[in-house]
Amino acid sequence: MTETTRPDPALPPVFDPAQVEVPLYERWVERGYFEADEKSDKPPYCIVIPPPNVTGSLHLGHAFEHTLIDALVRRRRMQGYEALWMPGMDHAGIATQNVVERELAKQGVSRHDLGREAFVEKVWEWKAESGGKILAQMRRLGDGVAWSRERFTMDHGLSRAVQTIFKMLYDDGLIYRAERIINWCVRCHTALSDIEVEHSDDDGELVSIRYSDEVVVATTRAETMLGDTAVAVNPGDERYKHLIGTELVLPLTGRRIPIVGDEHVDPSFGTGMVKVTPAHDPNDFEIGRRHGLPALTIMDEQGVITAHGPFQGLDRFEARPAVVAALRAEGRIVSEKRPYVHAVGHCSRCKTVVEPRLSLQWWVKVGPLAQAAGDAVRDGRVAIHPTSMEPRWFGWVDDMHDWCISRQLWWGHRIPVWYGPDGEVVCVGPDDAVPTGEGWHQDEDVLDTWFSSALWPFSTLGWPDETPALEKFYPNQVLVTGYDILFFWVARMMMFGLYAHGAAEPSKAVPFHTIALHGMVRDERGKKMSKSFGNAVDPLDWMDAYGSDALRFTLARGANPGADVPIGEDWVQASRNFCNKLWNATRFALISGARVGELPPSPELTAPDRWILSRLNTVLAEVDEHYEDFQFAKASEALFHFARDEFCDWYVELAKTQLAGDDAVAERTRLVLGNVLDNLLRVLHPVAPFVTEALWTTLTGQETVVTAAWPAADRSRRDPAAEATVAELRRLVTEVRRFRSDQGLKPGQRVPARLVLAADTPALTDHEAAFRSLTRLEPEADGFSATARVVVGSVTVEVDLSGAVDVEAERRRLTKDLSNERKALEQAARKLDNEQFLAKAPEAEVDKVRTRRTTAEAEIARLEAQLAALPQT
RNA sequence: GGGCGCAUAGCUCAGCGGUAGAGCACUGGUCUUACAAACCAGGGGUCGUAGGUUCGAACCCUACUGCGCCCA
Numbered sequence: 001m002t003e004t005t006r007p008d009p010a011l012p013p014v015f016d017p018a019q020v021e022v023p024l025y026e027r028w029v030e031r032g033y034f035e036a037d038e039k040s041d042k043p044p045y046c047i048v049i050p051p052p053n054v055t056g057s058l059h060l061g062h063a064f065e066h067t068l069i070d071a072l073v074r075r076r077r078m079q080g081y082e083a084l085w086m087p088g089m090d091h092a093g094i095a096t097q098n099v100v101e102r103e104l105a106k107q108g109v110s111r112h113d114l115g116r117e118a119f120v121e122k123v124w125e126w127k128a129e130s131g132g133k134i135l136a137q138m139r140r141l142g143d144g145v146a147w148s149r150e151r152f153t154m155d156h157g158l159s160r161a162v163q164t165i166f167k168m169l170y171d172d173g174l175i176y177r178a179e180r181i182i183n184w185c186v187r188c189h190t191a192l193s194d195i196e197v198e199h200s201d202d203d204g205e206l207v208s209i210r211y212s213d214e215v216v217v218a219t220t221r222a223e224t225m226l227g228d229t230a231v232a233v234n235p236g237d238e239r240y241k242h243l244i245g246t247e248l249v250l251p252l253t254g255r256r257i258p259i260v261g262d263e264h265v266d267p268s269f270g271t272g273m274v275k276v277t278p279a280h281d282p283n284d285f286e287i288g289r290r291h292g293l294p295a296l297t298i299m300d301e302q303g304v305i306t307a308h309g310p311f312q313g314l315d316r317f318e319a320r321p322a323v324v325a326a327l328r329a330e331g332r333i334v335s336e337k338r339p340y341v342h343a344v345g346h347c348s349r350c351k352t353v354v355e356p357r358l359s360l361q362w363w364v365k366v367g368p369l370a371q372a373a374g375d376a377v378r379d380g381r382v383a384i385h386p387t388s389m390e391p392r393w394f395g396w397v398d399d400m401h402d403w404c405i406s407r408q409l410w411w412g413h414r415i416p417v418w419y420g421p422d423g424e425v426v427c428v429g430p431d432d433a434v435p436t437g438e439g440w441h442q443d444e445d446v447l448d449t450w451f452s453s454a455l456w457p458f459s460t461l462g463w464p465d466e467t468p469a470l471e472k473f474y475p476n477q478v479l480v481t482g483y484d485i486l487f488f489w490v491a492r493m494m495m496f497g498l499y500a501h502g503a504a505e506p507s508k509a510v511p512f513h514t515i516a517l518h519g520m521v522r523d524e525r526g527k528k529m530s531k532s533f534g535n536a537v538d539p540l541d542w543m544d545a546y547g548s549d550a551l552r553f554t555l556a557r558g559a560n561p562g563a564d565v566p567i568g569e570d571w572v573q574a575s576r577n578f579c580n581k582l583w584n585a586t587r588f589a590l591i592s593g594a595r596v597g598e599l600p601p602s603p604e605l606t607a608p609d610r611w612i613l614s615r616l617n618t619v620l621a622e623v624d625e626h627y628e629d630f631q632f633a634k635a636s637e638a639l640f641h642f643a644r645d646e647f648c649d650w651y652v653e654l655a656k657t658q659l660a661g662d663d664a665v666a667e668r669t670r671l672v673l674g675n676v677l678d679n680l681l682r683v684l685h686p687v688a689p690f691v692t693e694a695l696w697t698t699l700t701g702q703e704t705v706v707t708a709a710w711p712a713a714d715r716s717r718r719d720p721a722a723e724a725t726v727a728e729l730r731r732l733v734t735e736v737r738r739f740r741s742d743q744g745l746k747p748g749q750r751v752p753a754r755l756v757l758a759a760d761t762p763a764l765t766d767h768e769a770a771f772r773s774l775t776r777l778e779p780e781a782d783g784f785s786a787t788a789r790v791v792v793g794s795v796t797v798e799v800d801l802s803g804a805v806d807v808e809a810e811r812r813r814l815t816k817d818l819s820n821e822r823k824a825l826e827q828a829a830r831k832l833d834n835e836q837f838l839a840k841a842p843e844a845e846v847d848k849v850r851t852r853r854t855t856a857e858a859e860i861a862r863l864e865a866q867l868a869a870l871p872q873t
Numbered sequence: 874g875g876g877c878g879c880a881u882a883g884c885u886c887a888g889c890g891g892u893a894g895a896g897c898a899c900u901g902g903u904c905u906u907a908c909a910a911a912c913c914a915g916g917g918g919u920c921g922u923a924g925g926u927u928c929g930a931a932c933c934c935u936a937c938u939g940c941g942c943c944c945a
Contacts, residue, residue: 013908199945272939324941343945355893391877392943484943526885526896526941546910557896560887564884564942570897577910633887637895652907734914741902742913748905827892836928845891847930852892 003249012101015583017547033706034085034144038472045081047475047756058137060521063539071686078710087145091154093412151460153452160425161459167429180649181282185347185359186303190408203339216277226307227298230276279358370400373494386561396487412446454492457511476512483517524568549688550576556687559632586695594673600683608654610722657770679711728763735792738773742809752800753777759794804855816865825856
């Protein structure tokens with residue numbers, strides 16, 4: 001593709017997205033418009049993509065987020081910034097390992113058959129063949145990302161970054177290894193961090209068990225009683241004080257266990273006595289630690305009971321009823337509540353019920369890191385948009401638990417710690433020599449995927465090396481992400497960003513200056529989209545049917561900061577219609593000879609010309625204001641109304657009269673049409689990149705709108721007088737159209753009319769031709785006889801309907817208007833009769849109400865006169 | 874159980890102290906020379922309930938009811 005592929009200037013009457021989108025995108029990439037130059041003098045503007053999962057495909061949530069990011073970045077690029085949207089993916093440890101294991105299982109092979117090295121090799125093969133589908137889909141959406149900089153969290157460079165920060169944290173004592181209760185997925189066979197667990201209210205059972213004459217405990221997981229090593233009561237609970245320090249025999253096991261006093265026990269819950277299973281419950285673990293209790297693990301990594309006895313070998317869910325049955329046989333079941341609804345944790349990847357389990361894992365000590373992350377927002381170095389989301393942020397970072405970062409997987413960054421034959425533990429940095437010799441081995445576990453994602457804002461720019469890209473683009477300007485994952489990786493990026501750049505000046509250490517939060521995409525009934533509910537939509541389907549611009553514009557138009565976005569097919573269709581409207585308006589302009597050139601000075605222009613330019617420049621300013629505040633919905637809405645309701649419906653129609661008249665006026669009209677479209681297409685480009693590119697290049701003959709200058713609002717074109725004139729003209733036209741509609745006249749039917757002006761009305765006298773064209777009123781001819789009249793203010797339009805006048809329709813209309821005016825008068829009068837109002841309301845407000853009263857009085861007089869003049873039936 | 878938020882036209886949402894708005898849907902009429910993926914005109918809401926503050930409340934305060942989300 002060497003020549004500029006420009007659509008035929010004679011545009012077809014319907015916009016066909018399928019025909020233009022793919023070639024346009026390919027051209028953009030080929031010409032490098034989305035690439036960024038770290039050596040440029042332009043101010044930087046960098047946003048990193050929230051890295052999609054390598055196993056994933058584009059869903060509406062991505063489409064939404066990408067639309068917003070792309071709009072921000074495209075606008076800044078047009079504004080002359082060195083704009084970089086950094087693309088890439090994360091390696092999604094658990095998800096990817098699961099996918100590849102499933103593939104292998106089809107051939108009857110397990111990862112253990114292959115061995116670690118060969119398995120990881122397989123994963124890379126899988127990625128090369130079928131990973132990263134989403135990248136192609138991003139092209140369909142039109143994402144203006146710098147493809148030459150694409151990164152992957154498992155790349156060499158990013159892996160170096162991971163190892164570097166691990167070593168830094170380890171040396172600073174912020175990474176440690178400890179035996180704790182973790183969330184264990186018995187299917188994925190790995191530990192999960194707290195945020196990888198989803199809680200839901202599930203049906204379960206609550207069983208009360210008599211441990212002794214005086215001790216009754218309740219549990220939802222009866223099988224864990226096999227691992228009990230104590231019973232606890234609140235030390236202040238008078239009922240049980242005497243039991244503290246005594247022992248009882250744990251049923252089914254015959255083990256003697258103590259009764260301990262612990263503040264953590266809530267005396268008001270159940271019997272006020274709790275069983276303590278330190279190896280299988282986080283709270284019990286803490287109790288156990290406080291009282292030096294042993295922790296008995298009674299289950300293996302598959303969730304199968306290992307405790308000796310009749311239950312050994314049973315799955316945890318088989319063991320549960322079996323244990324209850326055995327206790328019942330001994331007469332120890334006091335009560336059973338079934339179903340008992342309670343919160344149950346599930347693996348966010350595979351939905352398996354998570355098993356709390358005592359296990360030796362690696363942890364990040366988040367205290368100081370989270371403190372710094374909170375402070376960065378508190379002292380204003382990082383702004384959260386909208387600010388209403390701040391409490392959510394502080395609520396999280398100010399009360400964060402240590403982060404479990406080890407995963408019992410093979411796919412991921414292997415923990416860079418080596419163990420020696422004599423109990424040595426060595427953390428190895430990226431440039432350090434790995435310990436060799438008899439008995440040395442590396443830790444088997446890999447790191448949580450978020451550990452590498454947390455580095456994304458700077459590892460993608462070359463960190464830990466001091467690269468020019470890092471120098472230019474760190475900190476990033478904005479991070480755009482959903483409020484639902486504010487804690488997931490935003491908190492982690494803040495912690496690691498601030499830590500890794502701790503030596504930098506405080507305002508430069510933050511990973512980004514602004515966090516812009518968006519909501520979640522919902523269906524047209526406001527319901528959360530989910531595969532299981534069956535209301536999930538594939539954005540590709542809508543892009544195929546209506547075009548990418550239609551999808552993007554719909555999403556942008558729904559994007560209120562921090563709020564969820566409902567979307568339905570009807571709305572995408574409406575956006576498609578809007579794109580087609582732009583297409584046809586441009587088509588009309590081109591057919592009419594519109595061109596982009598120097599705009600004549602205002603005094604040479606007609607009121608409609610001056611009006612549309614005034615409106616354009618007002619809207620341009622509004623759009624800028626909204627963009628600066630991440631108000632995508634407002635910006636899009638303003639443009640939608642301007643383009644459709646003002647430019648297309650009124651200016652273009654008025655222009656038709658101007659184009660048909662005086663040559664000089666027609667020529668100036670062509671320039672105004674060209675100028676408005678030129679600006680409108682540029683300012684719409686960030687949210688509807690394809691249709692605007694196709695139209696703008698055709699209109700201007702220039703290479704691309706992608707790098708065209710962002711339109712600056714020209715205040716000097718503001719023209720309140722022209723706006724008032726056109727407003728009056730529009731009112732007159734609408735009144736006549738309403739009359740015509742009431743009278744059942746066909747829109748195209750031409751009717752003779754005479755204009756009678758009671759006062760000087762420039763809106764009409766200067767624009768009579770336009771007025772008659774828009775209302776289909778012909779000049780009066782011989783034999784004109786006025787059979788009906790429309791009165792609007794000082795203007796009377798006498799119409800010759802040649803007989804058939806629908807007097808009743810007219811009476812209904814006038815009566816309704818009269819009733820409205822009387823209501824308005826009553827309201828105004830009531831206020832003006834109120835002395836308190838006169839005394840306390842601001843002057844301007846009182847004046848406004850006075851004017852309203854005067855207008856209403858005049859209108860009432862006019863309407864009453866007209867009603868009286870109607871022929872009686 | 875703790876925290877945050879939301880209740881405005883049939884649906885989805887703006888508005889957040891001075892005459893109730895948009896899109897879609899709806900009704901009637903039109904192929905009017907850019908567009909029927911369009912145009913013209915129209916109907917539709919005592920702004921969840923009850924109190925309070927104010928000259929004035931959809932908007933501020935309190936309670937209640939009903940939903941949603943996050944955390945435990």
